[in-house]
Amino acid sequence: MNAAEAGDAAEAGQIRPRLIVGLGNPGPKYDRTRHNIGFEILDRLAKSRSVSLDENRRFQGVAAEFRSAEQDRIILLKPTTYMNHSGRAVRAVVDWYKLDPGSVLVIYDDMDLPVGKLRLRLSGSAGGHNGMKSIISHLGTQDFPRLRVGIGSSEKGSDNAVISYVLGRFGPDERKLIDAVIPVAVDAVEISLCKGVEPAMNFYNGKEIAV
Numbered sequence: 001m002n003a004a005e006a007g008d009a010a011e012a013g014q015i016r017p018r019l020i021v022g023l024g025n026p027g028p029k030y031d032r033t034r035h036n037i038g039f040e041i042l043d044r045l046a047k048s049r050s051v052s053l054d055e056n057r058r059f060q061g062v063a064a065e066f067r068s069a070e071q072d073r074i075i076l077l078k079p080t081t082y083m084n085h086s087g088r089a090v091r092a093v094v095d096w097y098k099l100d101p102g103s104v105l106v107i108y109d110d111m112d113l114p115v116g117k118l119r120l121r122l123s124g125s126a127g128g129h130n131g132m133k134s135i136i137s138h139l140g141t142q143d144f145p146r147l148r149v150g151i152g153s154s155e156k157g158s159d160n161a162v163i164s165y166v167l168g169r170f171g172p173d174e175r176k177l178i179d180a181v182i183p184v185a186v187d188a189v190e191i192s193l194c195k196g197v198e199p200a201m202n203f204y205n206g207k208e209i210a211v
Contacts, residue, residue: 017105017192026078038149126142
């Protein structure tokens with residue numbers, strides 16, 4: 001779906017993100033792990049916009065900027081604080097640019113969704129995700145949009161089993177599905193920027209991804 005296909009779905013007052021955050025852990029050790037799908041999607045978004053994600057110590061992450069079709073400044077951010085402290089980086093950007101927390105769109109992995117399933121929401125709890133817990137704590141609200149990307153679930157067990165699962169890598173079949181999902185997730189973000197989060201929700205929530 002492109003901006004033209006979104007048609008008249010957008011109305012005045014639609015929420016359009018200004019800060020797009022992809023969650024993950026920094027360093028080669030965590031590349032392409034389940035917990036880093038937010039990083040992968042943000043990297044693809046930056047590439048599609050031909051911008052470079054550069055280290056920004058003020059923001060405790062790597063960041064880039066571009067202008068939307070409406071000439072709004074859009075900031076991309078990958079926190080380098082490690083997942084559990086992602087909120088520090090998000091808060092730093094929000095304070096620097098004087099953004100409303102409701103204009104922050106966070107992209108992250110979700111064990112409660114099947115592999116590759118996308119869910120856009122305007123608000124919600126952390127759902128047990130430590131990166132989201134940190135962001136909600138630092139922003140003082142859970143009323144900001146988020147794009148959840150399903151990574152499936154291990155058998156319910158100990159905390160160590162969950163950690164091992166999210167820090168593991170996708171199997172070959174799962175990887176094919178994730179590779180197909182990433183550009184769709186980027187499209188969902190682009191429609192959110194252009195037309196608003198709700199029109200993107202209506203189109204992408206429940207969308208079946210073909211491999």
